[in-house]
Amino acid sequence: MSTAADVTAAGLDPAALAGYEGHPPRMGFFTDTSVCIGCKACEVACKEWNSVPEDGLQLTGMSYDNSVSLNASTWRHVAFIEQIGHGPPDATADGAHSVDGAVDAAQPDAPRWLMASDVCKHCTEAACLDVCPTGALIRTEFGTVVVQDDICNGCGYCVPACPFGVIGRRESDGGAHKCTLCYDRLGDGLTPACAKACPTESIQFGPVDELRERAQQRVSELHENGTDSARLYLQDPGDGIGGGGAFFLLLDEPEVYGLPPDPVVTTRDLPRMWRHVATAAGGLAATAVAACLGWRGSQR
Amino acid sequence: MSGRSPRDEEFSDMARYGPGEPRDSAEQVVASKVRPDSYYGRAVIKEPVWSSPEIPGYLFLGGLAGASSVLAACAQATGNRELARAAKTGATVAIGLSLAALVKDLGRPVRFLNMLRVFKVTSPMNIGSWLVSGYTPTAAVAAASALTGRMPRVGAAASGAAAVLGAGVATYTAALVTDTAVPAWHEGHREMPYLFAGSAASAAGGLGMLAVGQPAAAQAVRFAVLGSAAELTAKSLLLQRLGDVGQPYRSGLAGKLMETAEVLTAAGLTGAVLGGRNRAAAAVSGAALVTASALTRFGIFFAGRTSARDPAYTVAPQQQRLQEAAATGAG
Ligand code: SF4
Numbered sequence: 001m002s003t004a005a006d007v008t009a010a011g012l013d014p015a016a017l018a019g020y021e022g023h024p025p026r027m028g029f030f031t032d033t034s035v036c037i038g039c040k041a042c043e044v045a046c047k048e049w050n051s052v053p054e055d056g057l058q059l060t061g062m063s064y065d066n067s068v069s070l071n072a073s074t075w076r077h078v079a080f081i082e083q084i085g086h087g088p089p090d091a092t093a094d095g096a097h098s099v100d101g102a103v104d105a106a107q108p109d110a111p112r113w114l115m116a117s118d119v120c121k122h123c124t125e126a127a128c129l130d131v132c133p134t135g136a137l138i139r140t141e142f143g144t145v146v147v148q149d150d151i152c153n154g155c156g157y158c159v160p161a162c163p164f165g166v167i168g169r170r171e172s173d174g175g176a177h178k179c180t181l182c183y184d185r186l187g188d189g190l191t192p193a194c195a196k197a198c199p200t201e202s203i204q205f206g207p208v209d210e211l212r213e214r215a216q217q218r219v220s221e222l223h224e225n226g227t228d229s230a231r232l233y234l235q236d237p238g239d240g241i242g243g244g245g246a247f248f249l250l251l252d253e254p255e256v257y258g259l260p261p262d263p264v265v266t267t268r269d270l271p272r273m274w275r276h277v278a279t280a281a282g283g284l285a286a287t288a289v290a291a292c293l294g295w296r297g298s299q300r
Numbered sequence: 301m302s303g304r305s306p307r308d309e310e311f312s313d314m315a316r317y318g319p320g321e322p323r324d325s326a327e328q329v330v331a332s333k334v335r336p337d338s339y340y341g342r343a344v345i346k347e348p349v350w351s352s353p354e355i356p357g358y359l360f361l362g363g364l365a366g367a368s369s370v371l372a373a374c375a376q377a378t379g380n381r382e383l384a385r386a387a388k389t390g391a392t393v394a395i396g397l398s399l400a401a402l403v404k405d406l407g408r409p410v411r412f413l414n415m416l417r418v419f420k421v422t423s424p425m426n427i428g429s430w431l432v433s434g435y436t437p438t439a440a441v442a443a444a445s446a447l448t449g450r451m452p453r454v455g456a457a458a459s460g461a462a463a464v465l466g467a468g469v470a471t472y473t474a475a476l477v478t479d480t481a482v483p484a485w486h487e488g489h490r491e492m493p494y495l496f497a498g499s500a501a502s503a504a505g506g507l508g509m510l511a512v513g514q515p516a517a518a519q520a521v522r523f524a525v526l527g528s529a530a531e532l533t534a535k536s537l538l539l540q541r542l543g544d545v546g547q548p549y550r551s552g553l554a555g556k557l558m559e560t561a562e563v564l565t566a567a568g569l570t571g572a573v574l575g576g577r578n579r580a581a582a583a584v585s586g587a588a589l590v591t592a593s594a595l596t597r598f599g600i601f602f603a604g605r606t607s608a609r610d611p612a613y614t615v616a617p618q619q620q621r622l623q624e625a626a627a628t629g630a631g
């Protein structure tokens with residue numbers, strides 16, 4: 001499928017695989033949740049720039065999270081996790097300050113608060129794009145994954161195909177919607193709205209290669225500071241989705257943030273599925289032949 | 301330790317199934333092996349937005365139609381015109397209904413034809429749309445010719461084409477549901493096509509048993525018997541492979557549907573073997589098999605929904621995979 005030229009040291013080049021020649025570098029997000037303050041500026045900026053409609057006004061009782069999850073009308077979602085009685089997560093021996101909140105060694109039961117801004121991962125191997133029957137979902141020249149609203153017929157296939165539960169179908173217009181990585185802004189050389197609005201640079205935007213390096217640096221820095229729980233999520237081109245165009249620095253297991261610990265794009269198994277379908281179809285025909293052979297119309 | 305299951309989660313289940321229906325939990329099943337942490341008990345993946353009865357109905361009717369066309373062609377080739385005519389008529393009605401269900405389920409039904417603006421093997425729904433688009437007119441022509449007796453050559457050609465395409469229509473839907481992140485579907489992707497093929501043959505044979513008497517029905521009886529035997533075998537293999545992830549097939553609404561389907565299949569199978577020559581017994585057995593096939597598809601559909609909704613089904617197998625990888629890496 002892929003030629004040598006499409007596979008760089010950083011993994012597959014999705015834009016080249018999609019047929020773009022001389023395309024711009026792959027762009028993405030590195031979301032460093034260790035500095036997120038839960039201000040939701042990203043959620044608001046995204047809604048405003050992309051004219052994303054209201055997505056239900058409700059109090060969930062889930063800490064300060066009232067937008068619940070990514071969806072057709074929530075393209076950035078800030079998760080709030082209150083870990084009460086967790087103790088100082090990675091305090092250095094003398095109880096020094098850890099990045100994810102001031103930690104007092106005298107209070108091992110102190111709560112810790114994790115905040116993380118989630119977004120579409122713009123997967124290198126994107127299930128939503130693979131399964132879309134209309135070609136509404138496309139790979140852009142920036143290596144991102146975008147829905148063409150004028151093509152989508154609302155079949156809903158992309159929705160359960162995404163291993164992260166990102167894309168959704170909107171009740172009001174029947175179409176599927178998700179983060180576009182601000183495709184319109186990228187075309188004009190602008191930073192996506194969420195990254196622009198983020199006051200702590202928790203959301204960093206740039207060429208994916210560069211962001212991967214920056215993420216690596218940041219995680220080493222945190223480990224040196226004693227935050228052993230810091231880990232990168234989806235930055236590895238060798239993972240089950242070929243790495244994300246948007247990846248994350250987390251302070252706990254992915255599932256704590258509502259993320260799958262080891263996602264694998266469903267279409268990796270599709271060749272095998274087609275083989276079994278072909279065998280089953282052949283079996284169906286053979287069964288009919290077996291059922292019909294030897295029949296005599298005059299049979300009693 | 302993040303919170304588990306806020307109240308509204310329960311409410312949404314109650315809204316779906318009524319207050320009497322307990323919520324299935326994979327946590328009890330898998331808790332002993334792994335740490336099923338989650339974000340307030342929220343789903344990791346999205347539940348399919350496909351609605352019922354449209355999509356499970358589509359899975360059932362597509363299978364019934366496709367397998368009926370396969371049976372019709374074989375019946376015709378062996379001179380069983382009566383069964384061929386009935387099966388062709390059944391196939392055409394079934395595919396018509398299933399197409400209507402499919403279009404109705406779209407968020408934007410007027411754009412159904414956008415399915416055919418590309419050809420994409422990575423999308424079972426796209427391939428299926430091409431198959432169904434080719435199949436529907438051939439099945440209709442075959443039925444029209446069989447019913448009117450006109451243009452027998454065209455009818456025979458159409459009948460052959462409908463059989464080939466029909467075998468695809470009856471089985472591609474297995475790839476359709478398993479090519480998703482839904483654990484109870486995806487993890488069964490090896491067995492599902494055989495389950496669907498068996499269930500389709502069982503339904504098509506059942507329909508034949510309902511529609512015609514002996515001696516024409518003899519082929520339908522045999523098709524139904526072989527089909528339901530294949531279906532039961534594939535189903536048990538599927539559940540064996542799924543292990544804990546298969547829990548949604550055993551509990552709640554899906555569990556009831558699957559169980560009823562199995563009882564009806566067994567009854568229909570027995571009736572077909574023992575009473576296949578008695579017109580009334582054959583008709584009752586046939587009806588049982590058709591119903592069983594429908595219930596199986598609904599059961600599979602609802603089991604998928606349940607497994608998508610509970611984060612444990614998504615997270616636990618992935619954690620296990622990571623642990624195993626770490627173990628092999630270390631050892
Ligand atoms: S995260 Fe989901 S919606 Fe986003 S590109 Fe990957 S598969 Fe598609």
Ligand code: SF4
Nearest residue numbers: 132152153155156158
């Ligand atoms: S809902 Fe739209 S974007 Fe999603 S798979 Fe269907 S046609 Fe493609």
